[in-house]
Structure formats: C-alpha cells, structure tokens
Amino acid sequence: MGTAGFHATLLVVGFEAEAAATVATDDVREVSTASEAIETVSAGAIDCVLTAGTLPDGTGLGLLESIRERDPALPVVLAPADGDEALASEAIAADVTEYVPREDGPDALAAAVDRALDRGRDRRERRAQARQFEAVFEDPGAYSWVLEPDGRVRRASDAALGAIDATDRDVRGEWFWTLPWWDRTEDGRSTIRAAVERAADGTIAYRELTRTGTDDGGGGARPRTLEVTIRPVRDESGTVVSLLAEATDVTERVRLEEELRESEELHRVTLNEMTDTVLITDDEGEFTYVCPNVHFIFGYTDDEIHEMGTIDDLLEPDLFDRDRLAEEGVLTNVECTATDKAGREHTLLVNVREVSIQGGTLLYSCRDVTKRKRREEALTALHGTARELLYAETDREIADRIVADAADVLDLEASAAFLFDTDENVLRPAATSAVMERLHGPFSSRRANADTISGQVFVEGESRFFADVHESPTLSDPTTDVRSAGFVPLGDHGVFVAGSADVDAFDEVTRELADLLATTAEAALDRVERERRLRERDRELKRQNRTLSRLDGMNEIIREIDQALVGAETRTEIEDAVCERLTSADRFSFAWIGTTDPADERLESTAHSGTERGRGYLDSVRLALPDGTEPAVRTAIEREVTVVSNVVDRLHDDPWREAALARDYQSVASVPLAYDEFTYGVLTVYADRPDAFDETTRAVLAELGETIAAAIAAVERKRALVTDSRTRFEFDVHDDGFVFARLAREADARLSFDGGVRQHEDGASVFVTVEGASPQTIASVAADLVAVEDAQVITGDGDAGDGNGTGGGSVLLELSRPFLALRLADHGVVLRSVEATPEEARVVVDVPSTVDERGGAAVVSNAFDDIELRSKRTVDRTTARDLRTTLLDRLTDRQLEVVQLAYYGGYFESPRAKTGEDVAETLDISPAAFYRHTRTVQRKLFEVLFEDVGLPANTAPTVE
Numbered sequence: 001m002g003t004a005g006f007h008a009t010l011l012v013v014g015f016e017a018e019a020a021a022t023v024a025t026d027d028v029r030e031v032s033t034a035s036e037a038i039e040t041v042s043a044g045a046i047d048c049v050l051t052a053g054t055l056p057d058g059t060g061l062g063l064l065e066s067i068r069e070r071d072p073a074l075p076v077v078l079a080p081a082d083g084d085e086a087l088a089s090e091a092i093a094a095d096v097t098e099y100v101p102r103e104d105g106p107d108a109l110a111a112a113v114d115r116a117l118d119r120g121r122d123r124r125e126r127r128a129q130a131r132q133f134e135a136v137f138e139d140p141g142a143y144s145w146v147l148e149p150d151g152r153v154r155r156a157s158d159a160a161l162g163a164i165d166a167t168d169r170d171v172r173g174e175w176f177w178t179l180p181w182w183d184r185t186e187d188g189r190s191t192i193r194a195a196v197e198r199a200a201d202g203t204i205a206y207r208e209l210t211r212t213g214t215d216d217g218g219g220g221a222r223p224r225t226l227e228v229t230i231r232p233v234r235d236e237s238g239t240v241v242s243l244l245a246e247a248t249d250v251t252e253r254v255r256l257e258e259e260l261r262e263s264e265e266l267h268r269v270t271l272n273e274m275t276d277t278v279l280i281t282d283d284e285g286e287f288t289y290v291c292p293n294v295h296f297i298f299g300y301t302d303d304e305i306h307e308m309g310t311i312d313d314l315l316e317p318d319l320f321d322r323d324r325l326a327e328e329g330v331l332t333n334v335e336c337t338a339t340d341k342a343g344r345e346h347t348l349l350v351n352v353r354e355v356s357i358q359g360g361t362l363l364y365s366c367r368d369v370t371k372r373k374r375r376e377e378a379l380t381a382l383h384g385t386a387r388e389l390l391y392a393e394t395d396r397e398i399a400d401r402i403v404a405d406a407a408d409v410l411d412l413e414a415s416a417a418f419l420f421d422t423d424e425n426v427l428r429p430a431a432t433s434a435v436m437e438r439l440h441g442p443f444s445s446r447r448a449n450a451d452t453i454s455g456q457v458f459v460e461g462e463s464r465f466f467a468d469v470h471e472s473p474t475l476s477d478p479t480t481d482v483r484s485a486g487f488v489p490l491g492d493h494g495v496f497v498a499g500s501a502d503v504d505a506f507d508e509v510t511r512e513l514a515d516l517l518a519t520t521a522e523a524a525l526d527r528v529e530r531e532r533r534l535r536e537r538d539r540e541l542k543r544q545n546r547t548l549s550r551l552d553g554m555n556e557i558i559r560e561i562d563q564a565l566v567g568a569e570t571r572t573e574i575e576d577a578v579c580e581r582l583t584s585a586d587r588f589s590f591a592w593i594g595t596t597d598p599a600d601e602r603l604e605s606t607a608h609s610g611t612e613r614g615r616g617y618l619d620s621v622r623l624a625l626p627d628g629t630e631p632a633v634r635t636a637i638e639r640e641v642t643v644v645s646n647v648v649d650r651l652h653d654d655p656w657r658e659a660a661l662a663r664d665y666q667s668v669a670s671v672p673l674a675y676d677e678f679t680y681g682v683l684t685v686y687a688d689r690p691d692a693f694d695e696t697t698r699a700v701l702a703e704l705g706e707t708i709a710a711a712i713a714a715v716e717r718k719r720a721l722v723t724d725s726r727t728r729f730e731f732d733v734h735d736d737g738f739v740f741a742r743l744a745r746e747a748d749a750r751l752s753f754d755g756g757v758r759q760h761e762d763g764a765s766v767f768v769t770v771e772g773a774s775p776q777t778i779a780s781v782a783a784d785l786v787a788v789e790d791a792q793v794i795t796g797d798g799d800a801g802d803g804n805g806t807g808g809g810s811v812l813l814e815l816s817r818p819f820l821a822l823r824l825a826d827h828g829v830v831l832r833s834v835e836a837t838p839e840e841a842r843v844v845v846d847v848p849s850t851v852d853e854r855g856g857a858a859v860v861s862n863a864f865d866d867i868e869l870r871s872k873r874t875v876d877r878t879t880a881r882d883l884r885t886t887l888l889d890r891l892t893d894r895q896l897e898v899v900q901l902a903y904y905g906g907y908f909e910s911p912r913a914k915t916g917e918d919v920a921e922t923l924d925i926s927p928a929a930f931y932r933h934t935r936t937v938q939r940k941l942f943e944v945l946f947e948d949v950g951l952p953a954n955t956a957p958t959v960e
Contacts, residue, residue, distance in 0.1 A: 008117050009045055013037045013063060014052035015079075034058040038066055041074065043434075044404070048097075048117050050109075053080025053087065061087065064094050073127070075120035077112050139376070143181075147230075147243040151176045151196040154242065176245065185209040185226075192228065199230040199243050206328055208250070225254040227332050250332070253365070257353070276367045280360035285310035288360035297348070297368045299341030311364065314338060320352050329354060338366075347373040371509050374411070378513045381408035382520060389524035395419050395493065398528065399430035402496060402521045406433065409517050410510055412498045414439050414482060417521075418446070418454055419494040427454055427494060439481040439501055452476045454495045457487040463518075465511055467504040486511065488518035493525040547696060554700045557581055561704065565711040571680075574711050575607035578704075582685055583610040589665055589688045592618065593673070594632055595681035601625060603636055606681065617663055621656040630656040632684040635670040639679060641702050644668040646690040660686065669693040671701045675709035678827050678859050683708065716828040716848075726846040727853050728832070728875045733841040734866040739787045739815065740768075744836035746781045749773030749808075753834040758896060763789060763816045765897075767904045775809035782813060790814035794904045794922075795913050810904040820863055829856045843867075846875065890940045898923060898933040907934075 009027040013034070029046070031037050034055045040046060049067060051060040060078045067076055075097040080087060083101035091099045097119060098112035143160035145153055153171045161168060164180045171179060176196055182188030188209050195205035207228045227250040232240040277297050280289035286309070290302040298305070298314065308314060316336045325331050331352045338346050351365040385405040392398045399417035406415035413435035418427040429443035446452045448459060453474050457464055469475055469485040484505035488496045496518045499505075506514075564577035575593045582591040590610030594603035603623040621630050628634070631642040645667055647660050660668065665686040673680040683705055687693070693701070733741060744751045750771040758765040770778050775793040782791035796809040821831040824845060832844040847856035853872075861867050888896065901923060906913025920930035 008047040011037060011040055011046045011049045013049060014055045032056060034063040037063055041067055048075040048113060048120055050077045050079060050113055061090055061094060064096055068095055073123050075116035077116050079109055143247040145176060145245040147176050147245055149200045149240050149243060184212045195230045199232045200240060202232050202240055205230045224249055225251045276365055279311060279364040280357060281311050281362050282359060283361050285312055288358060297346060297366060325352060325354060346370045375509055378409045381405060382516060386520050392524055395525060395528060396430050398521055398524045402517055403431040403433050406498055410498055410513055412500050414499040416443060416497045417494060420448060427458060453487050457489050458495050461489050463488045463515060465506045486514050488514050490518055490525060491522040493522060554697060557587060558704060571712050571715055574708060578708055579607045579609035588685045590686040593681055593683050596636060603632055617659055620659045629654045631668045631670040632682050635672055635682045639672045639674060641698060642670040643693050643698055664688050666690045667692045669698060669701055671705035673705050673709040675706060675713050676823060676826055678855060680709045680712045713827050726848045726875050727872060729845050729857055729872050730870040731843045731860060732868045732870050733843055733864050735864040738841055739785060740834050740836040741841040743778055743781055745838045747773045747777045748838050749778060751836045757821045759822060763814060764819045764822055766813050766815060767900055768811050768813055770811060771808040775811045778811050787816055788813055789816050794901060795906045823863060824859060827859050829859055887941060887944050891937060895933050895937050898930060899937045902934060
C-alpha cells in the first residue's frame with residue numbers, strides 16, 4: 001500500500017472477512033454494525049474507516065454522518081455493493097474521503113483506502129504544523145512577521161505590534177524594511193531589505209542589528225541587540241510563497257559573549273551561575289572546554305563529557321553548515337534534540353560561533369528549552385481542548401474531553417474526572433482513561449468530605465500533588481498501581497485526577513498545566529450550568545405562563561358564575577347557570593350537578609350542560625351508591641375532591657372509563673357542594689385533554705363548590721322566610737358539651753329558650769327563662785363556660801328582680817360563635833325552642849318545605865355528639881306571612897334589645913316586676929328613651945297585626 005512506513009489502523013465495517021482481507025493494512029479491526037463502529041471510533045486510535053453501503057442497523061452514509069459529527073477529519077471510505085450516482089452525491093455532500101463501489105474490484109478498493117490514509121496523514125501533519133506555527137508565531141519572547149515574497153507585510157504578531165504601538169492595519173501591506181522597528185539601527189533598512197531578498201531567493205537570512213535610544217524602563221536609554229532571522233516558506237512545488245521573519249532581543253546574550261571574549265576567567269565564573277551550557281571544540285569536534293554547569297542539561301560531569309570524544313556524540317551530527325557559519329560568523333537558535341545521562345530527551349537551542357580560545361575554534365551555547373517547548377505544545381493542545389469545550393453541551397461531554405486530551409496537555413496517560421452529584425452529595429466518576437483503568441481499576445462514588453483525597457480537594461478547593469500517593473493517609477485504595485498523582489478541583493463541579501505509574505512525575509510545568517486544564521474545564525462546566533439554568537428558567541416561565549393562562553380562564557369562569565349566582569332566585573337557576581358557564585366557549589366538554597335520591601341509592605342529575613353526547617353519558621354509566629366508581633359517585637360517598645388525570649389509565653377496570661373515552665372525555669374532576677358540613681350534591685366536570693385539572697384548577701373548583709353550596713343555602717333561606725309549610729323536628733340531646741344542658745345540670749335548674757336570637761359581630765344574645773334556681777346561680781355557672789361571653793340577670797323570683805330567690809327568673813346570655821341557631825339559619829333551618837333539665841335537653845327546629853328534610857335533620861345531628869330524633873310533624877301557618885319575621889324585619893337592633901329586656905325583666909307584667917326607670921338604668925339609657933322605644937315597638941306591632949296581616953280587631957292571630 002501507499003502508506004509504507006506509516007503505521008495505520010483501519011476499521012472495516014460491515015464487510016465479510018474475505019472482502020476485508022483485500023484491504024488489509026498494518027492493523028485492521030472489523031465490526032459489523034454502525035453502533036459498534038461509532039463506539040470504536042469514539043475510543044480513538046482509528047486512522048481510517050472503510051464501511052459497506054448497507055449495515056444491519058443502518059447505512060454506510062448514516063455512519064459517515066455520525067462520524068463527521070464527532071471527527072470531521074477522520075478519513076472515511078464508503079464502498080457500497082453497487083455504484084449509485086445519487087448515493088455518491090450524498091456521500092460527497094457528507095464529506096466522504098473516498099467513494100468506490102465494490103463492483104470496481106479489490107484493487108480499486110485498496111487504492112481508495114491508500115488514498116484516504118494518505119489524505120488523513122497529510123491532514124494531521126498540516127494541522128500539527130499549523131499548531132506549531134501558531135505557537136512559535138505568538139511566542140511572547142520573540143517578534144514575528146509573515147511577509148509576501150516581495151517583502152510586504154502580510155501579518156504581524158501581537159508582540160511585534162505592541163513594541164511599536166501599532167495595529168495590524170497599520171503595518172499590513174507595508175515594506176518590511178520601512179517599519180519603525182529599524183528606524184534607530186545603523187543601515188537597518190538596507191540590511192533588512194538585503195535579508196528579505198536573500199530569503200526570497202530561497203536561503204535563510206540571519207542578521208544582527210543594534211538599536212539605539214531604547215528606553216530601558218529606568219529613565220535612561222541603552223542600545224539593544226536584535227537577532228533577525230528570515231526564512232523562506234515553500235509550497236509543494238518548491239516555490240517560495242511567503243517569508244517568516246523573527247526578531248529576538250539578544251542583548252543580554254551578546255553582552256555575555258563580549259564579556260566572555262574579554263575575560264575567559266570571568267566568563268567561566270559567569271557560566272557556572274548560568275543554566276545555559278557552553279562547550280568549546282576544535283575543528284574536529286573534540287572538546288577543549290566544558291562548562292562546569294554541563295550537568296544541568298546533560299547530567300554528565302565535565303570529565304565524562306571530555307571522555308565522550310566529540311560533540312557529535314553529545315549533540316546531533318551535522319548540526320550546522322560550516323560554509324554558512326564561515327560566511328555569517330554566527331549561527332543562532334539551531335534546534336536539536338539531545339539525550340541526557342538518564343536517557344531523557346531534551347530540546348536545545350544552540351548558538352554556534354567561531355572563536356579562538358585556547359585551541360578551541362567553535363563555541364556552542366546550549367539552552368535547554370524542553371520545558372518551554374513542552375509548554376508550547378501543551379498550550380497548543382489546551383487551546384484545542386478549549387475550542388472543543390465551546391461546543392460541549394453536557395457535563396459528561398466535558399469530562400470525556402479533558403480526560404481524552406490530558407495525554408496531550410500533561411503528557412500523562414492516566415486521568416479521570418469526578419462530577420459532583422448535588423442530590424446525593426457525592427463525587428461520581430464521569431470519565432476514566434484506559435491507562436487509569438489499567439493502573440487503578442474502576443472508580444466508585446465518593447463522599448464529598450475529608451475521608452478521601454478527592455473529597456478533601458473538592459471541599460477545600462485547593463489542588464494537591466503527590467510524588468507518591470501511597471504516602472497519603474487518606475488514600476482510598478492502597479492496592480492502586482498509580483504512584484504520582486495530582487488532584488485538581490473543578491470549582492463546584494467536581495475533581496480532575498491525573499497520575500502515573502512513575503514516582504515524582506509532576507514537575508512545575510505539569511502542575512501548572514494541570515491547573516490550566518482544570519480551569520478551562522471549570523469555565524466550560526460553568527457555561528453549561530448557566531445554559532442549563534436558562535433552559536430550566538425558560539421552561540419554568542412557560543409553565544408559569546400556561547398556569548397563569550389557565551388561572552385567568554378559571555378566574556373568568558368564577559366571575560361569570562359569581563354574577564350568575566348573585567342574580568339567581570332559585571336553586572335550579574344556580575345549578576343551570578354553573579353548568580352553562582363551565583362549558584361555554586369550549587372551556588370544558590361537559591359539566592353536571594347531581595344529588596342523591598331520597599333512598600340514598602344513586603346520584604340523580606339536576607342540571608347539566610356541554611356536548612350533546614353528555615346526557616347519553618349519564619344514561620350509560622352506573623351512578624349507584626355506595627359501590628359506584630364514577631368520580632361523581634366517589635365524591636358523593638367520600639365528600640372529597642376526586643380527580644382522574646387520565647381516563648385511559650386502568651381503562652378496562654372501570655366501565656365508566658370506556659363510556660367517557662368514547663365521548664372524548666380525557667380527564668375528570670368532581671367536587672362536593674358543601675357548606676358548613678352540609679352537602680347539596682356534587683359538581684363534576686369533564687375535559688377533552690389529559691391532565692386538564694392541575695393543583696390550581698382543583699383548588700379553584702373546590703372553592704367554587706363551597707361558593708355554589710353557600711349560594712344554594714342562601715336561596716333556601718330566602719324561600720324559607722316566605723313558605724307556609726314546614727316540618728317540625730324534636731330531638732333529645734345527650735351531648736354533655738351542649739351549653740344549655742351543662743348550665744341546667746350544674747345549676748340543677750330548668751332552662752327554656754323560645755328561639756329569639758339577636759345576632760351581633762362576636763356571637764349572639766339570647767334570653768333564657770330559669771325555673772328551680774336563682775338566675776344569679778345560672779350567671780355564676782355561665783361565667784366558667786368558654787361558650788358564654790357574658791351573663792346578665794334580668795329578673796329573679798324575689799324583690800324587683802334582685803336575683804336572689806330560688807323560684808326562677810330570666811338571664812341574658814352573650815354566646816360566642818358558633819351558636820347553634822346561627823348555624824341552622826345558614827341552611828334555612830329555624831331553631832324554635834330549647835328546654836334543658838339536669839336529666840335531659842330537648843331541641844325543636846322547623847325545616848321549611850323548600851329545604852331537604854333529611855339534610856335539615858342532618859345539620860342538627862352534625863352539631864351534637866349524641867342526639868336522638870324524638871318526633872317529626874308538619875306545621876302549616878295560617879297567615880300569609882310570618883307575623884314574627886315581619887315584625888323583626890321592621891325593628892332596629894336597639895329597639896329589639898330594649899323591648900326584649902323589658903319583656904323578660906317583667907315590665908309588662910301586672911304588677912310590674914321592674915319599672916321603666918329600672919330597665920332604662922340596666923340599658924344605660926334615659927327613661928325617656930326607654931319609653932320612646934317601647935311605644936315605637938308597640939306601634940309597629942299593631943301595624944303588622946291590623947294593617948299588613950289584615951285581621952279584624954276582635955280576632956287574635958295564631959302565632960307559633
């Protein structure tokens with residue numbers, strides 16, 4: 001093959017063994033599927049891919065596109081079974097390296113692979129050369145220019161521009177010898193022009209110039225010596241296409257060389273303190289002088305160097321051209337590679353000069369630039385890593401990249417990356433190199449604490465390097481074959497680990513590069529995290545916008561329903577309005593309100609609205625109690641909100657789901673219509689999409705259920721005021737917590753209450769008639785009860801209501817909320833009377849015909865722990881309106897308070913138990929005000945009796 005002398009690894013994909021053998025190269029790996037090929041390419045060390053057109057899990061074209069996403073430069077040969085012009089066009093568009101149908105024969109296939117390998121090798125070499133050129137060109141220690149062959153400036157390095165305070169635009173296209181660089185040099189322009197012309201002819205030109213009047217930073221000025229090198233750059237045909245010029249400030253080196261010539265002894269002393277090594281030989285290359293510091297670079301003593309023979313045994317043979325040296329007098333920055341006593345290679349820059357010192361004719365000044373060279377190469381690799389990290393989208397991609405590039409940047413094959421798991425507070429291994437796997441084995445997760453080295457480094461945020469990690473007391477795995485190890489934090493994201501099987505593998509440069517690699521990765525991880533947070537924020541904002549839109553829609557529904565509830569006069573109007581508003585404008589597909597039938601056997605629809613198929617749905621599903629599974633039935637049984645987010649779930653478990661899905665009902669919500677522990681039915685809503693009822697919608701519907709129930713209770717109360725027929729219930733109460741029962745028991749008295757209640761902000765006021773005990777006793781007992789805010793004796797059985805007798809009287813009780821009569825009134829139920837003795841208590845209530853009897857009785861039952869229904873009967877009123885209600889509607893609170901206190905205080909008895917002045921004093925008003933209030937009440941009473949009701953003067957009304 002054309003790749004002789006070049007070791008290449010070929011990956012053959014989807015070929016039979018016989019076909020693969022025809023294209024065998026140094027190393028052939030065979031896989032059958034595209035996924036195996038991607039995995040092999042991702043692992044690295046593949047120089048070319050040869051793929052068939054059709055693969056078991058895809059196509060060769062698809063594999064080509066996947067490879068290009070990972071490695072745009074990897075050569076790929078696509079070899080379908082038959083030629084196809086359309087496929088060839090697509091392959092070329094996808095950047096295929098070679099396209100050759102297998103029908104062309106094995107020779108054509110082998111030739112295509114050869115060409116692809118050559119192109120891949122050339123591309124790698126060009127990329128490497130480009131990276132090397134950029135590293136040299138931007139060396140801050142030198143000034144560099146790229147010139148046209150005629151000497152015009154094409155490009156200048158930042159250092160060269162900064163030294164003359166110019167921009168690239170200022171110098172581009174100018175003659176190189178006209179730049180301000182050469183203004184203060186003797187014959188500088190002509191010298192540089194001659195050097196450019198020499199280089200344009202194809203010969204490297206070296207010139208040394210002295211520049212005068214240069215500020216040294218201390219306020220003075222001294223000459224500077226510049227060493228200028230201009231090299232020709234040729235294309236493949238050998239034509240000079242550009243020139244590379246480099247100027248280096250060698251003032252110090254020239255000064256030292258001058259001092260060397262002036263005094264050899266001083267020169268020797270100086271060399272002992274320098275890291276550069278100076279060697280002097282005769283024309284045959286035998287050493288005449290060896291600098292004492294030679295061991296700094298080569299590891300040999302000066303005696304060992306003398307014994308070595310000639311300088312060709314120490315440096316590369318034919319290091320320079322003797323004719324050129326004779327012509328130019330000095331050769332500078334000759335790069336070569338030398339091996340020290342320990343077998344380590346060093347990169348040297350050697351200056352060669354003709355001298356005449358004690359039999360020596362050639363002086364070699366050797367500078368070890370191994371670290372600088374290594375740093376340049378590492379920084380070039382690091383630059384490539386940083387560029388790749390710009391496109392990384394996940395933390396794991398970044399971890400994989402820094403582990404993959406660690407070998408080039410650090411010259412260490414063993415590396416791994418741990419990423420911090422914030423949910424579990426552990427460092428998890430995210431990427432591991434093959435060498436690290438071999439030396440250490442698989443890593444496990446580690447707690448982010450001081451128990452391990454990686455945990456310590458992560459918590460403290462400081463890098464740690466070990467010449468031998470086995471000496472660390474916190475080494476987690478003493479069996480590891482890793483000796484030298486470096487642990488570098490990746491900020492808040494994790495820890496990077498690099499190591500070697502050798503001891504003391506981390507020098508100053510390696511540590512610096514490890515920190516730079518980790519810092520680069522940390523910046524990439526920060527970027528990925530920021531982008532991830534922005535994406536999460538965008539998603540959250542979209543979610544919030546959707547929620548707000550739904551909430552706005554629900555608020556609009558609530559406003560419309562509230563308006564409808566305000567104007568509704570009947571329960572039917574309320575229920576119809578609610579269902580219509582919920583299904584208008586395609587808000588929901590179907591809504592209905594159901595109540596239990598009298599026998600508590602099933603739910604019955606009282607109102608519904610929505611699609612025409614809705615009624616058919618109610619007829620087709622089982623709404624029986626208590627074993628039904630339909631959401632409305634479950635809500636009626638449990639009196640809790642029921643939500644089915646997706647009707648399709650458990651489709652065949654509940655028959656109602658199939659009926660709902662047939663009508664495109666995808667989700668359901670059912671809420672009880674409950675107010676003050678009393679249920680008026682259930683409201684059930686169906687939507688045409690899954691998950692239509694989120695937490696906000698559920699809460700709104702639940703509150704809507706309470707609002708609807710309150711509205712129904714209000715219209716029931718309103719109708720109860722004008723109805724003529726009602727059901728009267730008598731209950732025996734055995735609840736020790738009932739305030740009247742407790743007062744009667746503790747005072748050993750009989751208490752009665754005729755249902756008259758005056759409501760105020762903090763509770764209610766009632767007048768209680770006392771028998772068998774003094775009212776003062778009742779007031780004393782009441783003072784110890786939490787349910788009683790205040791107790792005031794109105795009359796007693798003794799003298800003028802002094803309250804000290806034992807025969808009875810009346811007491812005004814201020815009761816705190818919730819008082820029984822107020823709770824019952826909220827549901828249209830009227831408390832008629834209460835009688836309590838030390839042995840029992842009886843409560844009588846009226847339930848108007850417009851209120852469900854069972855519900856009314858349930859309201860009373862729910863108010864007590866132990867209650868028993870004694871009797872039930874129907875009561876008809878004989879008048880068109882309730883006399884008492886009509887009268888109370890006409891009285892003010894103050895008028896009612898005055899007349900109640902007068903009545904229960906015995907003012908209207910004959911003889912009077914209390915005078916008007918006594919009652920006025922109790923009320924803290926004047927007697928005149930008292931008489932005015934009583935006369936007003938009497939007048940309003942007679943108005944109701946004779947004018948509104950219309951009874952004849954000699955007819956007495958029947959009042960319940």
